[in-house]
Structures are given as structure tokens and as C-alpha cells.
Amino acid sequence: QVQLAESGGRLVQAGGSLRLSCTASGRTFGTAAMGWFRQTPGQGREFVAHIGLNGGSAYYGDSVKGRFTISRDYAKNTAYLQMNSLKAEDTAVYYCAAKRGAGSIWSAEYNYWGQGTQVTVSS
Numbered sequence: 001q002v003q004l005a006e007s008g009g010r011l012v013q014a015g016g017s018l019r020l021s022c023t024a025s026g027r028t029f030g031t032a033a034m035g036w037f038r039q040t041p042g043q044g045r046e047f048v049a050h051i052g053l054n055g056g057s058a059y060y061g062d063s064v065k066g067r068f069t070i071s072r073d074y075a076k077n078t079a080y081l082q083m084n085s086l087k088a089e090d091t092a093v094y095y096c097a098a099k100r101g102a103g104s105i106w107s108a109e110y111n112y113w114g115q116g117t118q119v120t121v122s123s
Contacts, residue, residue, distance in 0.1 A: 050103030
């Protein structure tokens with residue numbers, strides 16, 4: 001069992017930066033791929049990024065590629081999403097998720113989810 005808790009979401013101006021954190025409880029963090037998704041009202045969850053077990057195999061959605069960076073710290077059981085050059089269209093609730101095996105762009109493949117953190121980018 002893994003419990004995830006996101007933090008770091010807030011109101012930020014367009015062009016600014018923000019770092020989201022996702023802290024995991026339980027021993028399985030070290031064996032789980034971590035992903036970030038986001039959701040706006042009335043829309044499905046959009047894939048943002050995922051990172052594999054070794055921390056080096058990161059993959060990004062087209063809308064955030066070059067602006068966002070996913071990372072993980074095994075000592076802290078925490079995954080991060082560094083968001084730079086933020087745009088108004090990045091406004092959403094951001095969720096972190098964990099799954100066994102390799103990372104995936106499909107939300108249905110993730111076993112565990114956090115409660116979400118709101119990011120609002122003002123233009």
C-alpha cells in the first residue's frame with residue numbers, strides 16, 4: 001500500500017516557476033514508477049510526466065516538454081515536478097500517482113493517487 005500527498009500548488013503569475021512535491025508513505029516508493037497528471041473541470045486527467053525506478057527514464061507530455069522536469073529523491077520518498085515558464089493553460093489540479101513496473105502515460109494504469117494540489121497561473 002502506498003499513500004501519496006501532493007503539496008506546493010498555489011497562485012503564480014504567467015512566466016513564473018513552481019515546484020510540486022509528492023511524498024509517499026510505505027516501502028513501495030522504491031519499486032514504483034511515479035507520474036504526474038493534471039485535470040481541469042469537465043476534462044479527463046491529462047498526462048504530464050512520469051519517471052521510472054532508476055530516476056533517469058523521464059517522459060513528458062507534449063504540452064509541458066522543455067518547461068517541466070520530473071525528479072525523485074529516494075531518501076525522502078518524494079517525487080517532484082519543477083514547472084518553469086508557466087502559462088495560463090497550465091492551470092489545473094495536479095495529481096501524483098504511483099504504479100508498479102514501468103511508467104505510463106495512461107492514468108488507468110496507476111494504482112495509487114494523491115488528493116491533488118491546485119495550481120493557478122494568472123495571465
